[in-house]
Amino acid sequence: MPNIANDPLRKSWINVPENSDFPIQNIPFGVFITKEDVITIGTRIGNCAIDMGALQQLGYFEGIELTDDMFMQDTLNDFISDGRKTWRLVRNRLAEIFDENNPLLRDNKDHREVVIFKVEDIEMLLPVQIGDYTDFYSSKEHATNVGKMFRDPENALLPNWLHIPVGYHGRSSTIVPSGIPVHRPYGQTLPNGETTPVFGPSKLVDFELETAFITTDANLMGEPIPVEEAEEHIFGMVLFNDWSARDIQKWEYVPLGPFLAKNFASSISPWIVTMDALEPFRTKGPEQSPEPLPYLKQKGEKAFDINLEVAIQPENAVETVVSRSNFKYMYWSMAQQLAHHTINGCRVNSGDMMGSGTISGPTEDSFGSMLELSWGGQKPLKMNDGSERKFINDNDTVIIRGFCQKDNLRIGFGEVSSKLLPAVELKF
Amino acid sequence: MPNIANDPLRKSWINVPENSDFPIQNIPFGVFITKEDVITIGTRIGNCAIDMGALQQLGYFEGIELTDDMFMQDTLNDFISDGRKTWRLVRNRLAEIFDENNPLLRDNKDHREVVIFKVEDIEMLLPVQIGDYTDFYSSKEHATNVGKMFRDPENALLPNWLHIPVGYHGRSSTIVPSGIPVHRPYGQTLPNGETTPVFGPSKLVDFELETAFITTDANLMGEPIPVEEAEEHIFGMVLFNDWSARDIQKWEYVPLGPFLAKNFASSISPWIVTMDALEPFRTKGPEQSPEPLPYLKQKGEKAFDINLEVAIQPENAVETVVSRSNFKYMYWSMAQQLAHHTINGCRVNSGDMMGSGTISGPTEDSFGSMLELSWGGQKPLKMNDGSERKFINDNDTVIIRGFCQKDNLRIGFGEVSSKLLPAVELKF
Numbered sequence: 001m002p003n004i005a006n007d008p009l010r011k012s013w014i015n016v017p018e019n020s021d022f023p024i025q026n027i028p029f030g031v032f033i034t035k036e037d038v039i040t041i042g043t044r045i046g047n048c049a050i051d052m053g054a055l056q057q058l059g060y061f062e063g064i065e066l067t068d069d070m071f072m073q074d075t076l077n078d079f080i081s082d083g084r085k086t087w088r089l090v091r092n093r094l095a096e097i098f099d100e101n102n103p104l105l106r107d108n109k110d111h112r113e114v115v116i117f118k119v120e121d122i123e124m125l126l127p128v129q130i131g132d133y134t135d136f137y138s139s140k141e142h143a144t145n146v147g148k149m150f151r152d153p154e155n156a157l158l159p160n161w162l163h164i165p166v167g168y169h170g171r172s173s174t175i176v177p178s179g180i181p182v183h184r185p186y187g188q189t190l191p192n193g194e195t196t197p198v199f200g201p202s203k204l205v206d207f208e209l210e211t212a213f214i215t216t217d218a219n220l221m222g223e224p225i226p227v228e229e230a231e232e233h234i235f236g237m238v239l240f241n242d243w244s245a246r247d248i249q250k251w252e253y254v255p256l257g258p259f260l261a262k263n264f265a266s267s268i269s270p271w272i273v274t275m276d277a278l279e280p281f282r283t284k285g286p287e288q289s290p291e292p293l294p295y296l297k298q299k300g301e302k303a304f305d306i307n308l309e310v311a312i313q314p315e316n317a318v319e320t321v322v323s324r325s326n327f328k329y330m331y332w333s334m335a336q337q338l339a340h341h342t343i344n345g346c347r348v349n350s351g352d353m354m355g356s357g358t359i360s361g362p363t364e365d366s367f368g369s370m371l372e373l374s375w376g377g378q379k380p381l382k383m384n385d386g387s388e389r390k391f392i393n394d395n396d397t398v399i400i401r402g403f404c405q406k407d408n409l410r411i412g413f414g415e416v417s418s419k420l421l422p423a424v425e426l427k428f
Numbered sequence: 429m430p431n432i433a434n435d436p437l438r439k440s441w442i443n444v445p446e447n448s449d450f451p452i453q454n455i456p457f458g459v460f461i462t463k464e465d466v467i468t469i470g471t472r473i474g475n476c477a478i479d480m481g482a483l484q485q486l487g488y489f490e491g492i493e494l495t496d497d498m499f500m501q502d503t504l505n506d507f508i509s510d511g512r513k514t515w516r517l518v519r520n521r522l523a524e525i526f527d528e529n530n531p532l533l534r535d536n537k538d539h540r541e542v543v544i545f546k547v548e549d550i551e552m553l554l555p556v557q558i559g560d561y562t563d564f565y566s567s568k569e570h571a572t573n574v575g576k577m578f579r580d581p582e583n584a585l586l587p588n589w590l591h592i593p594v595g596y597h598g599r600s601s602t603i604v605p606s607g608i609p610v611h612r613p614y615g616q617t618l619p620n621g622e623t624t625p626v627f628g629p630s631k632l633v634d635f636e637l638e639t640a641f642i643t644t645d646a647n648l649m650g651e652p653i654p655v656e657e658a659e660e661h662i663f664g665m666v667l668f669n670d671w672s673a674r675d676i677q678k679w680e681y682v683p684l685g686p687f688l689a690k691n692f693a694s695s696i697s698p699w700i701v702t703m704d705a706l707e708p709f710r711t712k713g714p715e716q717s718p719e720p721l722p723y724l725k726q727k728g729e730k731a732f733d734i735n736l737e738v739a740i741q742p743e744n745a746v747e748t749v750v751s752r753s754n755f756k757y758m759y760w761s762m763a764q765q766l767a768h769h770t771i772n773g774c775r776v777n778s779g780d781m782m783g784s785g786t787i788s789g790p791t792e793d794s795f796g797s798m799l800e801l802s803w804g805g806q807k808p809l810k811m812n813d814g815s816e817r818k819f820i821n822d823n824d825t826v827i828i829r830g831f832c833q834k835d836n837l838r839i840g841f842g843e844v845s846s847k848l849l850p851a852v853e854l855k856f
Binding site for chain 1: 560579596598613676679683685718772
């Protein structure tokens with residue numbers, strides 16, 4: 001099936017502003033609600049949200065085998081279940097419908113009125129019902145930084161790290177789309193030098209700059225997915241802010257890993273950018289040494305060149321970009337993560353989400369968390385409004401942006417933006 | 429709302445064998461499929477499975493506010509969402525329908541034929557769609573045993589353990605009901621004395637004797653649940669075998685916790701026994717010292733006296749009971765676990781499952797895993813068929829049973845039984 005939606009020369013009859021993340025070559029998928037309370041699956045071109053449920057009802061997907069209500073749903077899970085061939089057919093069809101030379105919808109005002117919305121007139125919802133969520137820990141720079149601060153500076157990387165795409169399970173129930181504010185969490189922490197914990201709001205709330213990929217039904221229980229097949233089961237990617245409370249984490253995480261320090265909230269960008277759209281941005285990942293075990297050995301370019309940045313915007317003030325990183329720094333690829341995840345027969349379903357882990361680059365201004373950027377609070381960051389930050393303050397908004405750029409083609413994710421509200425008032 | 433279903437004097441017109449786990453005072457809830465491929469919600473009395481979907485269609489739940497298809501579903505999630513008042517109304521009604529003095533269904537042969545099945549004629553399915561699954565680590569004896577073996581015998585319990593009901597996230601996608609066999613998982617392990625890992629089937633597959641509780645929609649994101657309200661949000665309990673691959677676990681679990689060592693499979697008993705049915709078996713839990721932080725401080729009897737046992741049955745041989753333990757040994761209560769889980773605002777939904785952690789008792793024959801029973805393989809167990817076990821062999825069936833007993837009342841869980849199959853043949 002040719003991926004004609006990627007044709008770099010195609011232009012849309014919908015206006016696409018310069019430097020938009022959403023040219024007609026992107027065609028991401030999401031779920032939104034209109035002002036009339038209609039929930040639908042949709043895509044985006046420029047600053048227009050496109051109601052794919054309406055398009056389907058009007059017959060625009062005829063000839064593609066789809067259930068009748070495929071796009072009139074509140075999650076993409078069923079569509080993702082249909083597999084790569086269907087994703088590509090639908091994306092190709094959308095490219096054709098919105099091609100500047102295609103008059104079918106372009107010249108039908110009645111249809112356009114029920115299909116096309118301004119993005120400011122809709123609200124983006126969570127695009128999938130996330131069954132299971134796994135977070136990896138696949139940036140060597142991040143793992144090294146954390147090891148230096150919390151463990152042994154001389155042996156920062158743990159012995160298993162270069163052999164295993166280390167990962168752990170997270171909580172699906174508190175993954176929210178961009179725009180939903182998050183409360184500073186309560187928890188237990190151990191003050192420095194004390195042996196008895198205290199209770200209160202976390203004092204060290206942090207972001208983690210991550211991406212996440214969304215899978216299709218990849219295997220049955222008991223069936224490992226070979227690394228060379230793994231990419232076939234990845235639908236697309238989003239930006240991911242893995243909110244973390246560092247003081248809660250430090251006290252709780254030995255021996256079973258982070259728990260309440262992470263599961264109060266994670267925020268994602270709402271448009272899933274497909275792996276098909278990201279195809280032109282493949283690149284070589286870091287050299288892997290020692291050589292991975294055979295079940296993790298991969299060929300070809302399995303990394304993706306995605307520019308990432310994090311900005312902090314204090315209330316009523318200008319934002320400050322605090323980090324510029326890139327997804328290509330990841331030591332372990334998504335294919336390796338998925339192969340590892342299933343080598344024991346673990347079942348992966350449509351709508352499962354897997355986070356990359358914090359994506360830190362090699363330089364101090366490319367670190368993916370305040371923990372690293374302020375080096376545990378020792379080096380506060382200067383903000384554009386004159387204030388300083390060691391971690392995230394109440395009412396700060398954290399914004400992660402990401403896009404790929406090659407020649408004149410830019411494919412982006414938009415942003416995941418979420419405000420940290422003060423801790424709630426406890427009723428007990 | 430009186431809990432009349434618990435009346436210990438009530439008898440059913442369905443025959444209940446002596447020592448059955450399922451007298452008319454139990455009335456657990458589950459989901460099953462009939463030989464005619466009908467999937468329904470049901471309950472069990474003695475050795476009869478009762479089709480609650482059929483009962484509803486025949487009008488037996490009239491007067492109780494329920495959606496029309498409440499019991500004609502393949503999960504209990506919606507019913508659980510309806511909350512404690514509805515659970516109690518339905519359980520009370522079922523007690524009345526099957527009361528020996530009630531002729532309504534008893535004397536209606538046509539109705540009986542579509543409502544009542546022999547348990548050997550149906551197949552039990554997973555009773556809930558599990559959104560998120562959390563596993564706690566709440567037995568002091570288990571945490572101490574593991575600490576002695578893997579860390580420091582002098583300081584076996586980690587500093588946070590007496591302050592925090594330690595927990596971590598697990599994987600929902602591989603939780604299966606009793607009867608589904610499980611394959612020995614592949615993975616990376618580090619041979620003793622080596623620095624480079626090897627790949628192959630786990631050599632140290634283990635069970636973990638646990639229970640799990642199932643929650644209702646308990647809170648909104650950001651809202652902690654007070655410890656004194658927590659039990660209101662617990663629907664019921666099941667037996668839980670948290671299959672574990674000890675050699676994979678040892679190599680992977682630092683610093684982010686167990687992952688592939690656990691997520692290849694977990695097995696549950698299929699009938700959810702309600703907290704209402706377990707009410708008569710409340711008891712005092714272990715003394716908690718130091719005193720928990722205020723948000724974890726509880727009053728009254730929050731433990732439950734549930735006898736537990738684990739048997740191993742080699743292929744074509746008699747079984748051997750390898751452990752006898754009790755749920756009342758748990759240091760942290762379910763109420764404390766749920767209060768802790770949500771103190772940071774983590775959202776809990778209908779159908780979420782929370783494992784107790786391995787339930788080890790104080791004596792060597794009450795430990796809840798082979799790791800502890802064979803003390804890391806140093807003390808093989810003698811089996812009734814003459815063989816020995818350090819861990820679980822291929823084609824062994826592991827059976828966990830549990831029941832409460834007080835005076836003449838026995839309320840049980842049945843069993844969770846699952847066979848460990850050899851590792852699959854890899855196709856790559």
